[in-house]
Amino acid sequence: MQNLTMKTPIRKPSALGKEYERVLRLPHSSFILCLLAVFFCFSLPGHCEDLDVLEQQALSAAADRVAASVVRIETIGGLERVDKVLFGAGPTTGLVVDAKGYIISSAFNFVNKPASILVRMPDGSRKPAKLVARDHSRMFVLLKIEPDHPLAVPEVAPASEMRVGQWCIAMGRTFEDSRPNIAVGIVSAVGRIWGKAIQTDAPISPNNYGGPLVDIRGRAMGLLVPLSQQSAEEIAGMEWYDSGIGFAIPLETIQTVLPRLRKGEDLFAGVAGVFMESKNLYTGDTKLASCRPNSPAAKAGFKGGDRIIEIGGHKVNRTAEVRQEIGRRYAGDKLHFVVVRGEKRIEADLELVAKLEPYCHGFLGILPNEAAMPKAFRSATSIPIVPPPTPSSNRAIRSRPFRASLLSIATICFAKSRPSSRA
Amino acid sequence: MMKQFPLHFVAMLLVIGLDRAAAADRGLSNIIDQSQAKMVKIYGAGGFRGMEGYQSGFIVSPEGHILTALSYVLDTDRVTITLNDGRRFDAKFLGGDPRLEVAVLKIDAAQLPHFDLEKAVALSAGARVLALSNLFNVAMGDEPASVQNGTVSVVTRLEGRRGVFETPYHGPIYVLDVTTNNPGAAGGALINHRGELAGILGKELRNSLNNTWLNYAVPIDQVRQSVEEIKAGKFTSQAELPPEKMPAHPMDPTLLGIVLIPDVLERTPAYVDQVRPGTAASRAALQPDDLVLLVGNHLTQSCKSLRKEMEMIDRADAVKVTILRGQELLEITLQAGPDDK
Amino acid sequence: MKSRVYLSLVPALVAAASFAQAAQEPPAEVLAAESARIAVMAKAKNAVLAIFDAAGQGGGSGVVITADGYALSNFHVAQPCGNAMKCGMADGRVYDAVVVGLDPTGDVALVKVLGRNDFPHAELADSDQLRVGDPVFAMGNPFLLATDFQPTVTSGMISGTHRYQFPDGTLLEYTDCLQTDASINPGNSGGPLFDSQGRVVGINGRCSFDKRGRVSVDVGYAISINQIKHFLGYLHSGRIVDHATLGARVVGDDQGRVLVSDLLETSDAFRRGLRADDEIISFGGRPISTPNGFKNVLGIFPKGWRVPLTYRRDGKRVDCIVRLAGLHGTEQLIEKTLGRPVQPGPKPGDLPRGRTPPKPRNEPPKAPMPDEVKKVFQEKHGFANYFFNKQEQQRILKLWKPPGGEKTAHGPWTIGSKLASGAATRFRITDADVVLEAPAENSKWTATNNFSESLVPIGSNGLLPALFLWRKLAVEGLDAFTDSQYLGTVPLPQQEGLFDVLVGSFRGVDAWFYFDAHGQMVAMEMYGEEHSDPCEIYFSRYRDAKGHDLPGRMEVHAGDAVFNIFNLDQFDFEKAGK
Incomplete structure (x- = not known):
């Protein structure tokens, strides 16, 4: 009985199989598939018992397709503890995105500021890696190694094809050198964390942060990172590890910013400088309380009392929708706003910025953290920004030029605690 | 053409299809029923803060041998067993293997549904599995054990060395993608979707490499021999675990002429500060500011771990280190000479 | 700038094409099952609610179960939100919602999402x-x-x-x-x-x-x-509904038996003959083998329901139907419902087990109740929202076609009947008294300030005052009772389905009126003395008489005994003031 089912023509690479394959890609494929499922259920007794086995095989095959692009990352040095979170010294994961040696990983994996980064290829060889750039909005980093031969790059799943309920496999390479660890789940939601992430119920943890989320066809859907809608810190969301609440940044989005990252450009979340009157994120309307002086919104002439009705071509009615539209944009992005002031309709293109000018002057190059600011200064649409290393704090590292490249991410903390006799 | 297809018809077929799928799940439900019948609830010592007085186990012979985790719960004269059918028994502790952290209990019963250890299967990564246990002591009396569904994430070894996992067991394990490190789950059964036994759920264990809780099971083929020996009364306790073999004369970087930078951080990278002339390091042309990454094949993430790794090597032996110089990885073999100080 | 971005993407894409393993389509069955699941979830999500308090704070979830917006959630979600709440749905819109009924013990809340009559809603499974x-x-x-x-x-x-x-x-x-x-x-x-x-x-x-x-x-x-x-019928009543107790405590023994350890002598179970040390065999139609199993059954039935119980004493099986009492006193339940927050926070160093997930911290709602919610909210002591109780009362009484017709027969009722023996009897019910004329003996009951003083005829537990209240409901309506409400839906022994129950209190007694889906009164019960069996009257064999329904049969029970069966064959309704 089982053999009979295994011989189903659909699974053979025959002409008929090809034809089905073509049909499967049609927009209405889901309906056809349902029909097929019903057909098989009726025509081949015992079929459904095999579905379990077929799914198991298909998921393993999908993971195998991406495995060669999932690399292990090892770090040297670094902090043991960041914000009370204990950091193990264990290996983490990265994903190859370019045959020439570009690898992406979760920013979480480097938040303890290691002195040196090694990438361990699936064949066991190690390569020193340079941290090229960081995406502070989507919490990932770009690494570069000099590979001996072109690296395997995974096929990317189009974001437009992602559906809630589809299979997904989270992959890491933290337990074994020779093969990745996998975790199976479904897509829980799309457009999460202000439009930036796919959500999955597969267990996501330091065991696979930096690895890919893969679909049943073996295409990489996204990069696994801890995230939280309430915080923009690298470790935010880690408290939810393995709880069925996990996130991945769509690879398609990452591809669009790779060219900028490759040039060493760090990316930041875009801020408009609008402050909403309603404190209520979910049900509050879109009336502005004020705009920060010199912010993009202020420069566009927006004022307190204006109501935002449209951002980037999308109608907005609630505070959360404003944040949803702005939250996924980068600093430097131009975004079209429509506000109404009384009867008047005002349209403007805002160029979002990475940070707002503080009301108070920064002291010694350190920007005030939003969390430490008076409540009135905080807004739903601005996001706290980790201050970039100031020139002064980098000097200690620069004084050892050959080490500087390796230490490019080892910032203030490490530099300070290095023995001064070395300077 | 598809657009003309009556949607409700498709929907109807879809529902029929799902019914069929549900029927298939009934197959799984039957397998679960049969497997739950082999599970037992174990009650013993504990019951105070953080130390639950219960755990899980399963029957491995028709005459009442029970395999479970070796833990403080069994550390009492009165361990009671509740079978899946609700019957209660006092259990006799036949023996435990401290290396594997498993124990065998015996109750006075016959013709019990049981897992045959001889028929246990080995799993590979990607296998779908069910974890059966009395987690949180949810089930009482004849209430069946809890069942969780998952996949074998990877087959790996518990790294005993360097204190990554606080357990005496360092053999192969099945890492699972479902949370099984729950109170009372230790000693539960890991089975595949055909109902075949594959592993025993391990005790709560933290992975110090990344500070996460590990969900895992020990393969049955690892414990089979011990269980048979305990059953036969032939088990020789290996309570005294052989300590990790340390060389009589452990190596130290200074013996090779390496002076590391002052170790002032929690994880000071193992940068070479100075190379003493006339030593192994200078012969191998090691340079100041070289970063030692590996000793042998072990990553040295800090000065501390470098020293620890070197301690594993005898002074008389050659030391293979991998260093980072600029952007280059270099492999260097250091051999202390007889005259080196 | 843009073109350069795209140009530099090309190598990556080329690389992707050259190095990725050849794509292989998973088996069609696998994809079909995945698509089916996606389709089911895409539909299901439309009925799911994100629930906030009126100020948009707090948070929990819910699900709409009817097109007109009735939705289920947890008590511990709805209670902190207050009477009015906001619900976000997958269509991206925020709807106002109002609390309907609360079950604090079972942690269930029924709310009504407002503003549409075509809400996407989920079907309930078995x-x-x-x-x-x-x-x-x-x-x-x-x-x-x-x-x-x-x-x-x-x-x-x-x-x-x-x-x-x-x-x-x-x-x-x-x-x-x-x-x-x-x-x-x-x-x-x-x-x-x-x-x-x-x-x-x-x-x-x-x-x-x-x-x-x-x-x-x-x-x-x-x-x-x-x-x-x-509980759904109870929750529709707008009440704070209570769970049940049998009035008995049970323990498990070594042999997997569940024994009664303790029993209230005032409980219905005691009156049905249950005693300490009896073995509970089955309860609510389920075999009982653990105390948890017993508590499980107890927990799924509301206060006031009658459920089958089988127990064993000295090897003898006894089957009975027991009436479940309330788990809480009325005021106790209200106090607990409105009182302190329900779920305690974790204590330091505590290992919480089986705790309720907390709602995210929220401040008490300050937002005023929206007008749309005001229309469907009415505060009353003991109720989550009295508006819905009133609505249910009106729905049932509108359907009911009481004997005598509407407000035309306010005078005395005379009802002739035959007993099974063939003997003729006659009831005469007036505003002041009820008389039963029977061949053997006549009984007369006169309305006093406390009806429970005289529950005649003896052995009926008060048939005559019950019939007095029956007529009172028909003639004067539910508002004529000192305290009245829609209770919810309750089963009846030997009958399929659930029945709407209206409860009216009057001069020391409570009357429960049971209506079927067509608005016919199928039974009534009158509770005279506390902790004693009510007088139960089962009406059947209805016939239509000029727009009002007249029962052809009236079976009267008291406790385990049948008091008598009356075949009603003659009705005479007099006009008021005659």
Whole structure:
């Protein structure tokens, strides 16, 4: 009985199989598939018992397709503890995105500021890696190694094809050198964390942060990172590890910013400088309380009392929708706003910025953290920004030029605690 | 053409299809029923803060041998067993293997549904599995054990060395993608979707490499021999675990002429500060500011771990280190000479 | 600038094409099953609610179960939100909602989402058909991630059925609940657990948490939808509804038996003959083998329901039907409902077990009640929302065609009947008294200030005052009672389905009037003395007489005994003032 089912023509690479394959890609494929499922259920007794086995095989095959692009990352040095979170010294994961040696990983994996980064290829060889750039909005980093031969790059799943309920496999390479660890789940939601992430119920943890989320066809859907809608810190969301609440940044989005990252450009979340009157994120309307002086919104002439009705071509009615539209944009992005002031309709293109000018002057190059600011200064649409290393704090590292490249991410903390006799 | 297809018809077929799928799940439900019948609830010592007085186990012979985790719960004269059918028994502790952290209990019963250890299967990564246990002591009396569904994430070894996992067991394990490190789950059964036994759920264990809780099971083929020996009364306790073999004369970087930078951080990278002339390091042309990454094949993430790794090597032996110089990885073999100080 | 971005993408794409392993389509069956699941979830999510208080704070989940917006959630989600709440749905809109009924013990709330009559809604499954291993999925708003109101979906299987979870604090006992390994996290509370066909099998509300604190460890619990179905009628009453007690405590023994350890002499179970040390064999139609199993059954039935009980004493089986008493006193329940927050926070160093997921911290709602909600909210002591009680009362009484017709027969009623023996009897019911003329003996009952003083005829537990109240309801309506309400839906022995019950109190007695779906009164009960059996009257063989329904048969019970059966053959309704 089982053999009979295994011989189903659909699974053979025959002409008929090809034809089905073509049909499967049609927009209405889901309906056809349902029909097929019903057909098989009726025509081949015992079929459904095999579905379990077929799914198991298909998921393993999908993971195998991406495995060669999932690399292990090892770090040297670094902090043991960041914000009370204990950091193990264990290996983490990265994903190859370019045959020439570009690898992406979760920013979480480097938040303890290691002195040196090694990438361990699936064949066991190690390569020193340079941290090229960081995406502070989507919490990932770009690494570069000099590979001996072109690296395997995974096929990317189009974001437009992602559906809630589809299979997904989270992959890491933290337990074994020779093969990745996998975790199976479904897509829980799309457009999460202000439009930036796919959500999955597969267990996501330091065991696979930096690895890919893969679909049943073996295409990489996204990069696994801890995230939280309430915080923009690298470790935010880690408290939810393995709880069925996990996130991945769509690879398609990452591809669009790779060219900028490759040039060493760090990316930041875009801020408009609008402050909403309603404190209520979910049900509050879109009336502005004020705009920060010199912010993009202020420069566009927006004022307190204006109501935002449209951002980037999308109608907005609630505070959360404003944040949803702005939250996924980068600093430097131009975004079209429509506000109404009384009867008047005002349209403007805002160029979002990475940070707002503080009301108070920064002291010694350190920007005030939003969390430490008076409540009135905080807004739903601005996001706290980790201050970039100031020139002064980098000097200690620069004084050892050959080490500087390796230490490019080892910032203030490490530099300070290095023995001064070395300077 | 598809657009003309009556949607409700498709929907109807879809529902029929799902019914069929549900029927298939009934197959799984039957397998679960049969497997739950082999599970037992174990009650013993504990019951105070953080130390639950219960755990899980399963029957491995028709005459009442029970395999479970070796833990403080069994550390009492009165361990009671509740079978899946609700019957209660006092259990006799036949023996435990401290290396594997498993124990065998015996109750006075016959013709019990049981897992045959001889028929246990080995799993590979990607296998779908069910974890059966009395987690949180949810089930009482004849209430069946809890069942969780998952996949074998990877087959790996518990790294005993360097204190990554606080357990005496360092053999192969099945890492699972479902949370099984729950109170009372230790000693539960890991089975595949055909109902075949594959592993025993391990005790709560933290992975110090990344500070996460590990969900895992020990393969049955690892414990089979011990269980048979305990059953036969032939088990020789290996309570005294052989300590990790340390060389009589452990190596130290200074013996090779390496002076590391002052170790002032929690994880000071193992940068070479100075190379003493006339030593192994200078012969191998090691340079100041070289970063030692590996000793042998072990990553040295800090000065501390470098020293620890070197301690594993005898002074008389050659030391293979991998260093980072600029952007280059270099492999260097250091051999202390007889005259080196 | 832009073109350069695209140009530099080309190598990456080329690389992707050259190095990725050849694409291989998974088997069609696998894709078909995946598509089917996607389709089911895409439909199911439309009925899921993200619930906030009127100010938009707090948070939990819910699910709409009717097109006119009735929705289920947890008590511990709805209660902190207050009487009016906001609900976000997958269409991206925020709707106003009002509390309808609360079940604090069972942790269930019925709310009504306002503004539409065509809400997408979920079908309810038969959760008793579920087996361990059946696939399920949960939807809701864990950690308030659904800022766009698209619910989070987590999938898993049924890990256990008929689970018992001890009350947390003083309320929120989870009886007969479902256990799942689908991830349930704080914020999932009140949201639905669906079967693979997208039908609701339960309402998620609790998880076992461990050393890691309040995150899922794949051990979540849902209130079974079958339990909620029992309570749904009660919840529609706008009341704060109570759970039941048998008035007995049970213990398990070594042989897997469940024995009565303690019993209230005032309980119905005692009156039905149950005594300490009796073995409970089955309860509510289920065999009982553990105390948890007993508590499971007790938890799924509301106060006032009558359920079958089988016990054994000295080897002899006794079958009976027992009336369940309330678990709480009325004021006690109200106090607990409106009192302190229900779920205590974790104590330092505590390892919480089986606790209710907390709602995210919120401030008391300050926002004024929206006008739309005001229209459907009425405050009354003991009620979550009296508006819905009034509405149900009106619905039933509008359907009922009482004997005598509407307000035309306010004078005395004379009803002739024959007993099974053939003997003729006659009832005469007036505003002041009721007389039963029977061949053997006449009885007369006169209305006093306390009806329970004279429950005649003897052996009927008060048939005559009961008939007085029956006429009173027909002639004067429910408002003529000193205290009246719609109770909810209740089963009757030997009869299929559930019946709407109106309760009226008058001069020291309570009368329960049972109506079927067509508005016919199928039974009434009058509770005279406290802790004693009521007079039960079962009306049947209705015939239509010029627009009003007249019962042809009246069976009168008292306790376990049948008092008499009257075949009603003659009705004479006099006009008032005659």
